[in-house]
Amino acid sequence: MSILVIAEHDNAVLKAATLNTITAATQLGSDIAILVAGHGCGAVAEAAAKVVGVKKVLLADAPYYAHQLAENVAALVVGLAGGYTHILAPATAAGKNMLPRVAALLDVAQISDIVKVESVNTFVRPIYAGNVLATVQSKDPVKVITVRGTAFPAATATGGFAVVETVAPAADAGVSSFVGQQLTKSDRPELTAARTIVSGGRGMGNGENFKLLEDVADKLGAAVGASRAAVDAGFVPNDYQVGQTGKVVAPDLYIAVGISGAIQHLAGMKDSKVIVAINKDEEAPIFQVADYGLVADLFAAVPEMSKELDKLKAA
Amino acid sequence: MKILVAVKRVVDYNVKVRAKADGTGVETANVKMSMNPFDEIAVEEAVRLQEAGKAKEIVAVSLGVAACQDTIRTALAMGADRGILVETDAELQPLAVAKLLKAVVEKEKPDLVILGKQAIDDDANQTGQMLAALLGWPQGTFASKVDIDAGAINVTREIDGGLETVALKSPAVVTTDLRLNEPRFVKLPNIMKAKKKPLDVLKPADLGVDVAPRLITLKVQEPPKRQAGIKVDTVAALVDKLRNEAHVI
Ligand SMILES: Cc1cc2nc3c(=O)[nH]c(=O)nc-3n(C[C@H](O)[C@H](O)[C@H](O)COP(=O)(O)OP(=O)(O)OC[C@H]3O[C@@H](n4cnc5c(N)ncnc54)[C@H](O)[C@@H]3O)c2cc1C
Numbered sequence: 154m155s156i157l158v159i160a161e162h163d164n165a166v167l168k169a170a171t172l173n174t175i176t177a178a179t180q181l182g183s184d185i186a187i188l189v190a191g192h193g194c195g196a197v198a199e200a201a202a203k204v205v206g207v208k209k210v211l212l213a214d215a216p217y218y219a220h221q222l223a224e225n226v227a228a229l230v231v232g233l234a235g236g237y238t239h240i241l242a243p244a245t246a247a248g249k250n251m252l253p254r255v256a257a258l259l260d261v262a263q264i265s266d267i268v269k270v271e272s273v274n275t276f277v278r279p280i281y282a283g284n285v286l287a288t289v290q291s292k293d294p295v296k297v298i299t300v301r302g303t304a305f306p307a308a309t310a311t312g313g314f315a316v317v318e319t320v321a322p323a324a325d326a327g328v329s330s331f332v333g334q335q336l337t338k339s340d341r342p343e344l345t346a347a348r349t350i351v352s353g354g355r356g357m358g359n360g361e362n363f364k365l366l367e368d369v370a371d372k373l374g375a376a377v378g379a380s381r382a383a384v385d386a387g388f389v390p391n392d393y394q395v396g397q398t399g400k401v402v403a404p405d406l407y408i409a410v411g412i413s414g415a416i417q418h419l420a421g422m423k424d425s426k427v428i429v430a431i432n433k434d435e436e437a438p439i440f441q442v443a444d445y446g447l448v449a450d451l452f453a454a455v456p457e458m459s460k461e462l463d464k465l466k467a468a
Numbered sequence: 469m470k471i472l473v474a475v476k477r478v479v480d481y482n483v484k485v486r487a488k489a490d491g492t493g494v495e496t497a498n499v500k501m502s503m504n505p506f507d508e509i510a511v512e513e514a515v516r517l518q519e520a521g522k523a524k525e526i527v528a529v530s531l532g533v534a535a536c537q538d539t540i541r542t543a544l545a546m547g548a549d550r551g552i553l554v555e556t557d558a559e560l561q562p563l564a565v566a567k568l569l570k571a572v573v574e575k576e577k578p579d580l581v582i583l584g585k586q587a588i589d590d591d592a593n594q595t596g597q598m599l600a601a602l603l604g605w606p607q608g609t610f611a612s613k614v615d616i617d618a619g620a621i622n623v624t625r626e627i628d629g630g631l632e633t634v635a636l637k638s639p640a641v642v643t644t645d646l647r648l649n650e651p652r653f654v655k656l657p658n659i660m661k662a663k664k665k666p667l668d669v670l671k672p673a674d675l676g677v678d679v680a681p682r683l684i685t686l687k688v689q690e691p692p693k694r695q696a697g698i699k700v701d702t703v704a705a706l707v708d709k710l711r712n713e714a715h716v717i
Pocket residue numbers: 353354355356357379380381382383394395396397398399400410411412413414415416417418421431432433434437449450451452481505506588
């Protein structure tokens with residue numbers, strides 16, 4: 154088995170999702186290479202070389218890889234694909250955007266969002282919003298796979314010593330270009346990497362009220378998430394959305410506030426270790442998955458929680 | 469400009485899907501079927517582009533069993549002009565769908581193809597990207613805004629850190645995210661009108677595409693159920709449990 158992992162990064166930092174993908178790769182074989190495609194991303198390649206389990210880092214640097222345009226990165230990956238039995242990327246927005254192009258150009262299926270490696274050609278993946286798990290076997294010569302980060306522990310980020318090899322960039326496809334971005338600024342941990350998440354739903358009423366959650370989140374060192382309804386209503390940015398069609402998270406503690414618990418939301422958080430639900434409707438389906446449920450008005454309960462946390466700190 | 473929209477018939481999002489007892493698939497008998505929600509958003513976007521004078525014709529395409537005609541009729545009632553059904557009882561996986569759509573694109577020559585970002589049954593999130601790759605076209609996936617101006621297509625995309633805008637050369641593929649628009653309700657007179665709109669039926673063989681699945685589903689199972697825990701009466705009790713019982717704060 155020879156495995157190519159596509160690194161997720163922003164030209165400066167190797168993103169944590171890559172480490173989970175590397176763990177999935179180690180379950181397939183030990184001959185693991187990582188591709189770092191970007192611009193001015195030497196530091197990322199150095200970081201990738203230190204990840205335990207990685208044999209080789211391929212570094213492709215070109216201005217037109219700076220923003221991970223799928224057309225360009227996919228062409229590069231296809232050019233490098235010869236000899237690999239498996240090509241893996243994290244099931245993040247970037248991985249989901251780029252990797253299906255690679256699969257199509259190689260004329261193979263993509264196996265999306267795997268949660269388990271059964272063997273080198275058999276994988277488990279959730280379908281129907283995680284209501285069921287499908288075990289699928291690939292008949293293709295190359296397995297092109299996106300990996301659900303929450304299903305695999307992170308590989309150890311330091312201690313390895315892979316060689317970094319520069320590879321020639323592929324040509325610029327010239328059909329797309331980056332115009333701009335609006336990134337959500339936050340000092341809190343990233344949702345998918347956070348150990349604690351406080352999420353709000355439609356019950357929050359408006360964006361201003363999310364401050365109540367941010368206050369608790371800051372006391373817990375937590376990230377803030379949301380339901381689709383809260384994002385659609387404009388309370389918080391799109392990248393807060395947890396669920397079937399948003400981010401999948403599995404923190405140690407997930408606190409759902411004013412969220413009813415629709416199946417599409419549960420799909421993104423039901424593998425959390427401990428789930429807390431605060432909802433004024435005792436019939437809300439979120440209580441069926443919550444370890445600790447509090448039937449209460451959030452506007453009283455959340456500020457009170459903040460005070461209780463202060464007491465803990467003081468004690 | 470001409471727009472092609474891909475519409476998939478899926479189990480309605482309100483249905484709690486169950487695995488068949490023998491593990492060969494999911495229970496679909498007597499289950500409500502609907503247009504994939506992301507595809508409704510795709511049709512809505514196409515219709516809005518037409519209403520804004522930016523698109524001339526909208527063709528809705530579905531692939532699958534004969535009943536997909538209903539899905540196409542819904543798209544026609546929303547405002548699409550014509551429908552194409554690529555009819556087959558065979559299981560279609562995203563690569564096969566992308567190849568069939570490519571063949572339809574080569575016949576129809578649209579300037580823009582709009583698909584959903586994800587079908588809520590297979591949760592694959594692949595088809596649009598695969599189609600774009602096979603055509604050698606650019607893609608604007610997970611779109612929350614589409615701006616078309618003199619042949620240039622600007623797509624604002626929902627990404628993990630926020631939003632990103634890319635410029636695509638036409639022709640291009642766009643896949644929709646939830647915030648792109650809110651699909652309209654279809655009105656009864658439009659449902660009647662839709663019945664008279666043209667709907668062509670093709671077979672995969674007419675398009676010369678091999679649709680054989682590449683992935684074999686060995687089994688389908690329900691994940692272990694999460695047990696409901698306990699209710700606490702006060703915030704103080706909750707915080708105490710989290711600290712002293714669950715040890716998570
Ligand atoms: C294609 C598709 C994809 C989707 N993807 C996702 C996804 O990825 N993620 C997602 O979350 N959803 C997703 N959804 C939407 C999902 O079906 C639900 O509509 C959504 O999760 C509901 O959000 P909510 O729980 O915040 O709102 P609601 O269902 O309206 O629930 C609000 C809750 O707040 C409670 N509440 C109100 N006021 C208070 C108060 N003062 N104190 C305490 N509790 C209060 C209410 O009792 C209620 O339970 C998707 C839907 C579709 C069709």
